[in-house]
Amino acid sequence: MLSLENITRIIHEWLNSHFNPAIALDTEFVLVGVASITLFALLGLSLVWMERKVAAVMQIRLGPNRVGPKGIFQTTADTLKLLMKEGLVPDGADKFLFNLAPFIVMIVAMLILAPIAFAKNFQIWDINIGVLYLSAISSLSVIGILMAGWASNSKYSLLGAMRSGAQIVSYELSAGLSVLSIVVLTGSLSIKDIILSQQNGWWIFKAHIPALISFIIFIIAVTAETNRAPFDMAEAESELTAGFHTEYSGMRFALFFLAEYINIFIVCAIGATLFFGGWMPLHIGSWQAFNHIMDYIPSSIWFLGKTIGLIFLIMWFRWTFPRLRIDQLLNLEWKYLLPISMFNLLLTSLVAIMGWYF
Amino acid sequence: MLNEDLKSKLVEILPLISFEDGGEWLNAYVPPEELLACVNQLRATPGFDFDYLFCLTCIDWKTHFTMVYHFSSTLHRHNIVIKARIDRMNPEIETVSHIWRTAEMLEREVYDLFGVVFRHHPDLRRLIMPDDWQGWPLRKDFEDPVNMIKL
Amino acid sequence: MIEEIGRTTEGDLIINIGPQHPATHGVLHLVITLNGETIKKVEPHLGYIHRSIEKMCESLSYRQFIYVTSRMDYLSSHINNHACALCVEKGLQIEPPQRAQYIRVIMDELTRIASHELWWGAMAMDLGAFTPFFHAFRERETITDIMEKTCGARLTMNYMVPGGVMAELHPGFQRDVERFIQLYKSKFEEYSELVTGNVIFQNRMKSVGVLSKEDAISYGCSGPVGRASGVSCDIRKLYPYDIYNKVEFDEITETEGDSYARYVVRLKEIQQSIRIIEQLLGNIPEGDFQAKTKAVLKLPKGEFYQRVETARGELGVYIVSEGGTTPYRIKFRSPGFSNLSALEHMVKGLKIGDLIAAMGSLDLVIPDIDR
Numbered sequence: 001m002l003s004l005e006n007i008t009r010i011i012h013e014w015l016n017s018h019f020n021p022a023i024a025l026d027t028e029f030v031l032v033g034v035a036s037i038t039l040f041a042l043l044g045l046s047l048v049w050m051e052r053k054v055a056a057v058m059q060i061r062l063g064p065n066r067v068g069p070k071g072i073f074q075t076t077a078d079t080l081k082l083l084m085k086e087g088l089v090p091d092g093a094d095k096f097l098f099n100l101a102p103f104i105v106m107i108v109a110m111l112i113l114a115p116i117a118f119a120k121n122f123q124i125w126d127i128n129i130g131v132l133y134l135s136a137i138s139s140l141s142v143i144g145i146l147m148a149g150w151a152s153n154s155k156y157s158l159l160g161a162m163r164s165g166a167q168i169v170s171y172e173l174s175a176g177l178s179v180l181s182i183v184v185l186t187g188s189l190s191i192k193d194i195i196l197s198q199q200n201g202w203w204i205f206k207a208h209i210p211a212l213i214s215f216i217i218f219i220i221a222v223t224a225e226t227n228r229a230p231f232d233m234a235e236a237e238s239e240l241t242a243g244f245h246t247e248y249s250g251m252r253f254a255l256f257f258l259a260e261y262i263n264i265f266i267v268c269a270i271g272a273t274l275f276f277g278g279w280m281p282l283h284i285g286s287w288q289a290f291n292h293i294m295d296y297i298p299s300s301i302w303f304l305g306k307t308i309g310l311i312f313l314i315m316w317f318r319w320t321f322p323r324l325r326i327d328q329l330l331n332l333e334w335k336y337l338l339p340i341s342m343f344n345l346l347l348t349s350l351v352a353i354m355g356w357y358f
Numbered sequence: 359m360l361n362e363d364l365k366s367k368l369v370e371i372l373p374l375i376s377f378e379d380g381g382e383w384l385n386a387y388v389p390p391e392e393l394l395a396c397v398n399q400l401r402a403t404p405g406f407d408f409d410y411l412f413c414l415t416c417i418d419w420k421t422h423f424t425m426v427y428h429f430s431s432t433l434h435r436h437n438i439v440i441k442a443r444i445d446r447m448n449p450e451i452e453t454v455s456h457i458w459r460t461a462e463m464l465e466r467e468v469y470d471l472f473g474v475v476f477r478h479h480p481d482l483r484r485l486i487m488p489d490d491w492q493g494w495p496l497r498k499d500f501e502d503p504v505n506m507i508k509l
Numbered sequence: 510m511i512e513e514i515g516r517t518t519e520g521d522l523i524i525n526i527g528p529q530h531p532a533t534h535g536v537l538h539l540v541i542t543l544n545g546e547t548i549k550k551v552e553p554h555l556g557y558i559h560r561s562i563e564k565m566c567e568s569l570s571y572r573q574f575i576y577v578t579s580r581m582d583y584l585s586s587h588i589n590n591h592a593c594a595l596c597v598e599k600g601l602q603i604e605p606p607q608r609a610q611y612i613r614v615i616m617d618e619l620t621r622i623a624s625h626e627l628w629w630g631a632m633a634m635d636l637g638a639f640t641p642f643f644h645a646f647r648e649r650e651t652i653t654d655i656m657e658k659t660c661g662a663r664l665t666m667n668y669m670v671p672g673g674v675m676a677e678l679h680p681g682f683q684r685d686v687e688r689f690i691q692l693y694k695s696k697f698e699e700y701s702e703l704v705t706g707n708v709i710f711q712n713r714m715k716s717v718g719v720l721s722k723e724d725a726i727s728y729g730c731s732g733p734v735g736r737a738s739g740v741s742c743d744i745r746k747l748y749p750y751d752i753y754n755k756v757e758f759d760e761i762t763e764t765e766g767d768s769y770a771r772y773v774v775r776l777k778e779i780q781q782s783i784r785i786i787e788q789l790l791g792n793i794p795e796g797d798f799q800a801k802t803k804a805v806l807k808l809p810k811g812e813f814y815q816r817v818e819t820a821r822g823e824l825g826v827y828i829v830s831e832g833g834t835t836p837y838r839i840k841f842r843s844p845g846f847s848n849l850s851a852l853e854h855m856v857k858g859l860k861i862g863d864l865i866a867a868m869g870s871l872d873l874v875i876p877d878i879d880r
Contacts, residue, residue, distance in 0.1 A: 319640050320638070325860055411729055
């Protein structure tokens with residue numbers, strides 16, 4: 001059967017049989033790099049298109065429908081336009097940092113891709129501290145945003161960046177704690193182990209109440225961490241025009257834009273992996289017949305389906321809710337989410353020790 | 359309170375006031391130097407309670423300016439128009455912005471368009487025109503050769 | 510310019526909100542002084558869309574000047590025209606026929622609904638919710654279609670003239686308006702589901718930009734802004750014009766004086782407007798739609814003042830006549846101007862987000878402020 005797992009194995013074997021191992025490894029590196037960059041571009045284009053279509057449905061209109069069937073090439077056309085635009089650097093900006101910032105945000109987004117399992121045995125790097133790695137890297141993107149805000153030499157950008165700093169640092173805590181509860185249940189930090197532990201059911205079903213609480217906290221926290229509405233304080237277009245990327249134009253702006261969507265994809269992929277079993281098909285206990293039918297659906301489809309479902313959820317938030325105010329945002333985190341997630345961690349530990357899960 | 363009652367009561371308090379016939383509301387002229395005392399009375403005297411300044415403007419009569427204040431009372435629902443003639447060459451009048459805070463912006467507008475100087479105004483600057491603008495656009499003798507307004 | 514304005518202490522941040530800014534809905538320019546995110550000072554700079562309408566009117570005849578006033582508060586252009594027509598009628602001492610009065614009031618109320626609808630969408634947009642804007646436009650579109658059929662224009666209608674209205678209603682007017690009312694009533698639930706009942710929305714609006722009753726009066730606030738602070742200031746009730754004394758409606762007042770109260774007042778006002786239209790729609794009397802007037806209007810020497818209630822508050826038209834064919838001086842008392850002056854008082858010490866919420870709840874239309 002032609003699956004992603006088989007394709008990688010075939011390539012690996014072919015390379016190793018024709019070249020010496022060192023060259024084969026280097027070639028694989030290059031291939032992985034090219035593949036992930038391509039994936040990035042495709043994801044960015046399709047997620048922007050999806051967002052516009054979702055928004056259109058919510059707003060009783062059609063959305064992009066001119067370029068290509070159902071407007072699917074609209075985002076490609078937009079990207080081409082952005083590529084050809086002049087990238088302005090404002091006078092008085094710190095040129096080096098100004099140019100560096102979008103790349104930092106982008107590189108961070110790329111780095112998080114490494115431990116994510118896209119399909120069965122299809123993972124760039126099965127690191128044994130996968131979850132730790134994810135939370136460590138994902139907090140780095142704030143540096144890029146702060147850099148962009150500071151280097152722009154614009155007050156709107158600075159305010160946006162400062163808001164974003166406060167926000168990401170705060171919500172990192174809740175996101176980390178809610179992820180930890182799954183780690184406690186699984187007993188492993190490796191993404192692969194976490195997925196395999198959901199063979200007989202996803203954690204959201206198996207660990208019932210604590211998992212549900214931590215999933216809700218997780219989805220709120222990652223919405224905030226990716227600076228999406230209703231937590232888009234860093235951009236807040238009706239207050240700060242465009243927040244930290246006010247002064248960016250052309251391709252540098254496109255990188256920020258792309259990074260936002262990649263980040264959404266990644267956090268939703270993490271959510272799908274931790275709570276919904278990643279590529280693991282829907283298995284119900286030991287009901288063999290049902291499980292067998294579910295196994296026929298390719299694992300990559302399972303993974304993408306779950307991720308897109310979560311992405312839709314986050315988009316739904318954006319097009320429904322008004323934005324919070326900065327102090328309300330921080331109140332929500334420090335006064336409500338953090339205590340609840342700490343309590344929930346205790347509860348999860350109790351559930352894990354007593355074995356009160358299925 | 360009806361116009362007649364207002365009139366008779368006003369005369370008692372402010373002997374310098376004079377009235378003009380016509381119009382649906384009571385039109386009263388006060389000397390500009392008495393304006394502040396007069397409006398203070400209008401605002402504070404029980405029975406008058408003119409707490410709502412809904413229109414403040416100026417009219418250029420070519421020989422003099424007339425400041426026009428429209429007052430209303432949200433308590434008694436009566437209205438009054440207070441007018442003050444001021445010199446056109448050297449237009450100056452006391453501000454009322456400390457009594458009715460809406461007057462701060464309205465007086466800035468009048469200063470901007472007519473050049474009437476409001477004494478003791480907290481922040482008398484141009485409001486609508488650019489800061490370096492010359493002239494007072496709503497005066498009758500104002501001619502702008504570039505942006506012609508006359509049709 | 511910043512250096513000139515910047516009479517500030519060390520560490521303050523001065524930000525220009527506008528003239529081009531998504532939240533000012535036009536070319537309003539606010540210079541705000543911030544301490545961190547907290548607002549210390551708000552200073553409006555006007556004049557970016559000042560067209561000197563008052564000066565222009567001095568050289569236009571009493572028939573012509575009405576058309577300029579559509580451009581002041583373009584969202585309630587019918588009501589602006591209505592005010593001018595009433596003021597000229599007051600000078601000429603003519604009364605428009607009953608039919609014209611009915612049509613005028615219905616049109617006024619439709620305009621009010623359209624204006625509040627647009628505001629509702631824009632308000633939500635200021636708070637970061639985009640979707641309500643499109644939902645508001647769905648209903649507003651029906652009204653503009655009705656306007657287009659009768660007046661030929663969708664925004665600056667120029668429909669009211671001294672002595673009545675300019676043209677007869679279009680044939681299916683009653684049916685169209687009924688259809689709109691039906692549509693609106695069926696969609697009204699959506700409004701509260703989408704926005705009013707939302708927890709985030711309520712948190713953003715409640716006890717933000719509080720204006721006490723005394724302050725509202727002192728700042729000359731009128732319309733929904735004044736009524737949300739408990740000031741009874743509906744000109745339609747206090748100084749009824751045309752047939753407002755014959756229709757039944759409630760003056761909506763709230764006491765909180767915060768942004769949420771202003772929001773509630775406007776939503777309830779839409780309901781009242783619908784109530785007025787429903788009372789009048791079936792009973793428009795037959796007859797002329799315009800009184801007979803001379804070709805050239807001449808107002809007698811004197812001063813005429815007419816107050817009307819626009820969607821934003823009290824609009825005053827003050828005509829000083831020297832007996833000629835053109836006004837000697839015209840002053841428009843615009844509601845937005847006074848409401849704007851209360852902004853600084855409302856938002857001092859709050860956050861930037863609150864400034865946007867409070868400004869949105871004032872429902873400013875910049876051409877109305879600048880004139």
